[in-house]
Amino acid sequence: MRKKTTRQIVKFIEKYKKYYPIKMICKVLKFPRSTYYKAINRKKSDREKFNEILDKKILKIYNDSKKRYGAPKIYKILEKQGIKVNIKTVQKRMKKLGIRSIVVKKFKNHKTKEKIQQLPNILNQDFETTTINQKWCGDITYINIPGTGWTYLANVMDMHTNKIIGYSYSKKMDKELLVIWFGGKNMA
Template identity: 50%
Template sequence: KITHQLIQSGWKVSLKRVQRLMRELGIHSIIRKKYRPASNHEKVESRENLLKQDFSTTSINQKWSADITYIHTQKEGWTYLASVMDLYSRKIIGYSYGKQMTTSIVVNAFQQAMQNQQLKDGKGLILQTDLGTQYTSYEFENLLLQYHINHSYSRKGTPYDNSGIESFHATLKKEEVYLKHYKNFDDARLALFQYINGWYNRERIHGNINYLTPQQAEDQAKMLA
């Protein structure tokens, strides 16, 4: 990614030269141990997985991915981030941050995604989530029905069924959360806003979308529509 960014900035460099210079300067990827919450041993009813790990798309607003992750703060302890990603652009199109892992945060994240994408009807759209109680709740399921959105569920214990959003949350942890000590909820909320809207969506390039930023990929899709 550094090589591509240097070339886009007008530098004539090769991948091997960039790798050599990175080694000399001590620049390397951030690797941190992932926090794993306690396992839930309650029996979970399986539901239909419509995507079956087929994340291919031809434009935006065809397949979305949603999930919740944990963010630690010094004052409030564990807090929770619910995110929604468009699998075409890899853009985070909606998110909600809360002190409790309730249905309301996934509802708020979804409604923000609908508003940001200016969708009044989601007919033909598939939303992939896990089997968490927030996503299988009556309130959330009924909301999807109102917008005519097809709900696809990951199999229990199979994160690859929702790898897009899982990858985003892992990246968020490595590049932002694990490098900071948030004093409180508001401190973390500001940092998450700056990372998602200021860096991830608008500045961070992705290899699987031809080294574009998510915002650039979305803008191109709108131009071709």
């Protein structure tokens, strides 16, 4: 069995002292009463007081940044506020508080080895229509979902009504994204 720390034993005694005398609890636990009284009457050290203040400031900066800032940015802000602290201390305090920055990976465009076929511009910037389903346009939107990564939403809009007439959603951006919307027909 793992040995309990003084703090844990004192917490236990505090919890049960309303049911049993402190003298009896200490005797059963083989824990010196003098150590118990010393622990409950102990004043906080300067380091503990400083850490409490630092924790409050770190949490304020962290929440003000919408939980985006990590230790380096929080460290720089504390430095500007005149608080002398090491970046390692900020990291330790953040770990103790159970907070970390929310990092969203930026999209990186990957080069493909396939030759991309350039299709002719048959609209020539003429978006005027007289009836529905005469001209359509499409777009692919990149959506980053935490835990999943990048996903893609392809939509097709009728140029006459300016309404979305169909869409397809996928984890991969390939021609299948649009082929699915067109009912599996080959567009090429």
